[in-house]
Amino acid sequence: MQVIDTIAGLRAAIAAHRRAGRTVGFVPTMGYLHQGHTTLVDRARAETDVVVTSIFVNPLQFAPTEDLARYPRDLPRDCALLEAHRCDIVFAPAVEEMYPRPMETIVDVTALSGLLEGERRPGHFRGVATVVAKLFAIVQPDRAYFGEKDYQQLLLIRRMVADLSMPIAIVGVPTVREDDGLACSSRNVFLGPAERAVAVVLSRSLADAEAAVADGVVDGRALERRVRAFVEAEPLAAPDLIAVRDADTLLAYDAAEPPRAVVVLLAVRFGRTRLLDQRVIPVRPASEGARP
Numbered sequence: 001m002q003v004i005d006t007i008a009g010l011r012a013a014i015a016a017h018r019r020a021g022r023t024v025g026f027v028p029t030m031g032y033l034h035q036g037h038t039t040l041v042d043r044a045r046a047e048t049d050v051v052v053t054s055i056f057v058n059p060l061q062f063a064p065t066e067d068l069a070r071y072p073r074d075l076p077r078d079c080a081l082l083e084a085h086r087c088d089i090v091f092a093p094a095v096e097e098m099y100p101r102p103m104e105t106i107v108d109v110t111a112l113s114g115l116l117e118g119e120r121r122p123g124h125f126r127g128v129a130t131v132v133a134k135l136f137a138i139v140q141p142d143r144a145y146f147g148e149k150d151y152q153q154l155l156l157i158r159r160m161v162a163d164l165s166m167p168i169a170i171v172g173v174p175t176v177r178e179d180d181g182l183a184c185s186s187r188n189v190f191l192g193p194a195e196r197a198v199a200v201v202l203s204r205s206l207a208d209a210e211a212a213v214a215d216g217v218v219d220g221r222a223l224e225r226r227v228r229a230f231v232e233a234e235p236l237a238a239p240d241l242i243a244v245r246d247a248d249t250l251l252a253y254d255a256a257e258p259p260r261a262v263v264v265l266l267a268v269r270f271g272r273t274r275l276l277d278q279r280v281i282p283v284r285p286a287s288e289g290a291r292p
């Protein structure tokens with residue numbers, strides 16, 4: 001496995017593989033890797049000839065008040081894990097290599113950037129779209145792998161690639177979870193023991209929403225109220241975002257004409273740690289009726 005920290009070095013390494021006719025799979029990350037990330041790498045390993053993983057904590061996507069300085073980092077540990085998962089190339093540039101001067105060129109997926117998580121983290125998705133577009137220009141992968149856990153991010157990247165005609169297949173990978181159902185996240189390391197014990201409320205509230213949909217509840221506001229009550233029953237959980245939307249557009253929908261599937265999106269604070277989770281729930285056509 002090669003570990004490369006310059007754009008020129010990475011381009012040279014990938015060019016050699018391209019000349020040999022190999023396909024390239026790309027997994028962008030911010031490091032401090034866990035089983036969610038390695039599942040993306042395994043998928044890329046299975047589907048492409050050369051696997052490139054980037055590790056870059058992108059300052060552009062953090063607001064000044066957010067946890068950039070505190071974001072966990074451990075490159076040697078990440079490299080050992082990636083080697084074990086047969087990654088071929090790790091790209092771990094310094095901030096100065098990626099942004100040698102202030103960026104004048106910004107990618108903004110306008111409507112999707114401003115909704116939901118984008119409303120709560122102003123500028124966040126502009127930072128994500130800009131760095132991912134830059135990484136795509138550097139790596140030029142055939143396929144790129146993203147987790148469904150960051151659901152709005154996944155839709156935004158799909159839209160960016162479609163709008164800008166980037167010849168890259170975007171692969172969404174289901175959320176990988178700990179044994180109790182908590183979604184794997186680099187930020188889980190910040191949870192104290194009591195917070196860690198109760199964080200399972202996220203996945204349980206999603207299971208409860210799924211059961212409600214199966215029982216015929218499709219109204220987005222009713223589902224939101226139900227999920228909120230479930231989460232708020234846990235005193236250590238402070239919801240920041242609870243939304244039930246059309247899974248394809250992220251827009252609110254009319255319960256009389258429900259979409260093909262809804263998505264429940266959660267961002268919940270446990271102390272200083274803000275965790276995301278989500279679930280896409282298919283909606284049965286109204287003609288099938290509710291369960292007796």
Ligand SMILES: Nc1ncnc2c1ncn2[C@@H]1O[C@H](COP(=O)(O)OP(=O)(O)OP(=O)(O)O)[C@@H](O)[C@H]1O
Nearest residue numbers: 029030031036146147150175176183184185186187
């Ligand atoms: N539990 C998971 N299952 C599947 N994919 C995941 C999971 N967690 C993160 N990913 C994906 O890994 C990629 C890199 O994510 P990132 O490095 O931000 O990790 P993270 O654990 O989401 O960190 P944090 O949640 O603390 O921001 C993204 O595409 C993300 O959706």
Ligand SMILES: CC(C)(CO)[C@@H](O)C(=O)[O-]
Nearest residue numbers: 028029030058128131150
């Ligand atoms: C896609 C990404 C690597 C861009 O910095 C980041 O937002 C992430 O880790 O999800």
Ligand code: BAL
Nearest residue numbers: 030061062124150153
């Ligand atoms: N996984 C999303 C990256 C962030 O929280 O900035």
